[in-house]
Amino acid sequence: xxxxxxxxxxxxxxxxxxxxxxxxxxxxxxxxxxxxxxxxxxxxxxxxxxxxxxxxxxxxxxxxxxxxxxxxxxxxxxxxxxxxxxxxxxxxxxxxxxxxxxxxxxxxxxxxxxxxxxxxxxxxxxxxxxxxxxxxxxxxxxxxxxxxxxxxxxxxxxxxxxxxxxxxxxxxxxxxxxxxxxxxxxxxxxxxxxxxxxxxxxxxxxxxxxxx
Amino acid sequence: xxxxxxxxxxxxxxxxxxxxxxxxxxxxxxxxxxxxxxxxxxxxxxxxxxxxxxxxxxxxxxxxxxxxxxxxxxxxxxxxxxxxxxxxxxxxxxxxxxxxxxxxxxxxxxxxxxxxxxxxxxxxxxxxxxxxxxxxxxxxxxxxxxxxxxxxxxxxxxxxxxxxxxxxxxxxxxxxxxxxxxxxxxxxxxxxxxxxxxxxxxxxxxxxxxxxxxxxxxxxxxxxxxxxxxxxxxxxxxxxxxxxxxxxxxxxxxxxxxxxxxxxxxxxxxxxxxxxxxxxxxxxxxxxxxxxxxxxxxxxxxxxxxxxxxxxxxxxxxxxxxxxxxxxxxxxxxxxxxxxxxxxxxxxxxxxxxxxxxxxxxxxxxxxxxxxxxxxxxxxxxxxxxxxxxxxxxxxxxxxxxxxxxxxxxxxxxxxxxxxxx
Numbered sequence: 305x306x307x308x309x310x311x312x313x314x315x316x317x318x319x320x321x322x323x324x325x326x327x328x329x330x331x332x333x334x335x336x337x338x339x340x341x342x343x344x345x346x347x348x349x350x351x352x353x354x355x356x357x358x359x360x361x362x363x364x365x366x367x368x369x370x371x372x373x374x375x376x377x378x379x380x381x382x383x384x385x386x387x388x389x390x391x392x393x394x395x396x397x398x399x400x401x402x403x404x405x406x407x408x409x410x411x412x413x414x415x416x417x418x419x420x421x422x423x424x425x426x427x428x429x430x431x432x433x434x435x436x437x438x439x440x441x442x443x444x445x446x447x448x449x450x451x452x453x454x455x456x457x458x459x460x461x462x463x464x465x466x467x468x469x470x471x472x473x474x475x476x477x478x479x480x481x482x483x484x485x486x487x488x489x490x491x492x493x494x495x496x497x498x499x500x501x502x503x504x505x506x507x508x509x510x511x512x513x514x515x516x
Numbered sequence: 517x518x519x520x521x522x523x524x525x526x527x528x529x530x531x532x533x534x535x536x537x538x539x540x541x542x543x544x545x546x547x548x549x550x551x552x553x554x555x556x557x558x559x560x561x562x563x564x565x566x567x568x569x570x571x572x573x574x575x576x577x578x579x580x581x582x583x584x585x586x587x588x589x590x591x592x593x594x595x596x597x598x599x600x601x602x603x604x605x606x607x608x609x610x611x612x613x614x615x616x617x618x619x620x621x622x623x624x625x626x627x628x629x630x631x632x633x634x635x636x637x638x639x640x641x642x643x644x645x646x647x648x649x650x651x652x653x654x655x656x657x658x659x660x661x662x663x664x665x666x667x668x669x670x671x672x673x674x675x676x677x678x679x680x681x682x683x684x685x686x687x688x689x690x691x692x693x694x695x696x697x698x699x700x701x702x703x704x705x706x707x708x709x710x711x712x713x714x715x716x717x718x719x720x721x722x723x724x725x726x727x728x729x730x731x732x733x734x735x736x737x738x739x740x741x742x743x744x745x746x747x748x749x750x751x752x753x754x755x756x757x758x759x760x761x762x763x764x765x766x767x768x769x770x771x772x773x774x775x776x777x778x779x780x781x782x783x784x785x786x787x788x789x790x791x792x793x794x795x796x797x798x799x800x801x802x803x804x805x806x807x808x809x810x811x812x813x814x815x816x817x818x819x820x821x822x823x824x825x826x827x828x829x830x831x832x833x834x835x836x837x838x839x840x841x842x843x844x845x846x847x848x849x850x851x852x853x854x855x856x857x858x859x860x861x862x863x864x865x866x867x868x869x870x871x872x873x874x875x876x877x878x879x880x881x882x883x884x885x886x887x888x889x890x891x892x893x894x895x896x897x898x899x900x901x902x903x904x905x906x907x908x909x910x911x912x913x914x915x916x917x918x919x920x921x922x923x924x925x926x927x928x929x930x931x932x933x934x935x936x937x938x
Contacts, residue, residue, distance in 0.1 A: 337533065498542050501626040
């Protein structure tokens with residue numbers, strides 16, 4: 305019964321909540337509009353917006369020594385998670401079954417490496433969050449819920465590799481559904497919103513001729 | 517709800533735009549901005565984390581613009597933004613932030629944190645939570661025309677001294693001049709030789725310029741306070757003076773925030789494009805250099821470096837011009853470590869210098885600048901902002917760094933000028 309719900313109506317609801325929620329959230333942000341800028345630009349805002357979207361993937365030279373941990377852990381987590389999400393064999397098969405689109409999955413050993421990197425990254429970031437005075441001060445419940453939920457999704461995903469226990473696969477899918485439902489109402493939205501945020505800042509500085 | 521709080525909330529609601537909503541939805545609370553802020557790096561106090569300074573705005577956004585916030589508020593489960601919150605954030609925002617924007621350049625998700633702190637100031641200012649010194653400076657700016665109370669008589673007396681020293685006329689109220697030069701009160705009171713230097717350079721290069729007796733102040737206390745209405749009033753005075761004298765250009769003097777305000781923010785305060793072009797004095801000098809009109813001779817004997825004023829450089833885009841000018845008179849000048857757009861603030865921008873309450877903190881965080889200076893072992897530090905110069909003077913004195921001489925870039929150029937017939 306639970307398995308049928310998770311594979312059926314729960315999955316559909318989660319996907320709809322995710323899709324409509326994300327769309328609604330983005331539209332509600334863009335509905336407000338920025339005031340027009342009457343100053344005469346020195347350089348192109350568009351070039352600035354694109355440039356900042358690219359530059360911010362790497363920390364500024366001046367910041368490397370002070371932010372090494374967050375940057376390295378951030379990359380380990382995000383790249384590991386991306387590899388798991390897109391190239392894990394069960395995910396590739398699932399996407400192929402749903403959409404007809406398939407690609408070569410990564411081998412089992414690569415899955416293990418990606419999972420380990422993602423776990424290490426996520427745990428480092430979370431330990432930093434709860435231990436460093438700055439992140440401890442500025443973090444709120446949403447930060448912790450998002451991190452713990454993501455951790456549980458990854459953990460159940462690894463457990464689901466033991467394919468003889470279908471219950472573990474169902475558990476993983478259920479946690480993914482919870483994650484999808486939580487996503488649009490949370491800071492997980494940064495996965496989409498970092499692009500316009502970088503663009504706004506890049507455009508602002510770009511008009512002034514500053515590479516941001 | 518008190519009237520103060522209501523005014524503060526209303527002012528902050530008026531600041532919610534797409535950028536703010538996007539930034540609020542993007543911040544992952546990584547804390548990297550703290551490592552770019554001299555108030556955090558030099559004190560180790562986590563409360564100075566730049567994004568934490570936007571907390572009143574974030575609380576308002578959360579409770580009025582998000583699903584969970586609205587839901588929690590409707591069920592009485594959320595702790596609403598209170599007047600005490602605004603009172604508690606006054607010191608963080610006005611004493612512990614120079615609006616230098618260094619944090620805005622390092623946020624990995626691209627949040628312009630200074631942009632949001634500026635918006636928090638609007639709320640605090642409307643609610644009556646701004647430093648008394650800054651409020652008084654604002655009153656003087658509106659009533660007298662100068663935040664320091666510098667009157668036209670003072671300016672005229674200063675001009676007379678400079679005319680005597682240079683033997684050149686400083687043109688006042690010349691209708692039809694190409695350039696209207698604004699001055700900061702700090703320059704008139706502290707570095708009047710800037711006016712004489714302009715007279716020398718403009719005479720040698722044939723620039724037609726003037727100063728307006730109607731309005732000559734370059735700084736805008738409304739920006740420092742976070743009072744857009746006051747900022748617009750002061751901008752309108754510049755516009756009126758420029759229109760009366762029918763000038764084509766307005767020169768922002770050696771003052772970072774004056775430039776950033778009149779060049780980039782002023783049209784938005786008054787809701788229309790400016791009827792003139794704005795140039796920073798360094799932009800104009802560099803243009804004269806590239807046109808071959810500005811010629812210098814000889815080189816500075818001291819080992820020099822250059823301090824980028826945050827509002828002219830990082831927030832204004834005037835980064836190459838001072839280096840071109842430095843190369844004319846000090847080709848071997850050394851760059852500070854972490855220079856250009858990532859230079860460390862002098863500690864007195866954003867109105868901090870006008871806020872006596874912040875003096876102790878300002879001098880404490882000067883250690884960031886001291887570290888930069890210690891790394892290059894120079895004899896002279898050149899800058900292009902009179903406020904930075906005052907702050908650097910204070911910091912050097914506090915740290916007994918008497919061997920470093922402070923110089924303004926315009927004076928440096930004027931000292932090496934090839935004068936007419938030279």
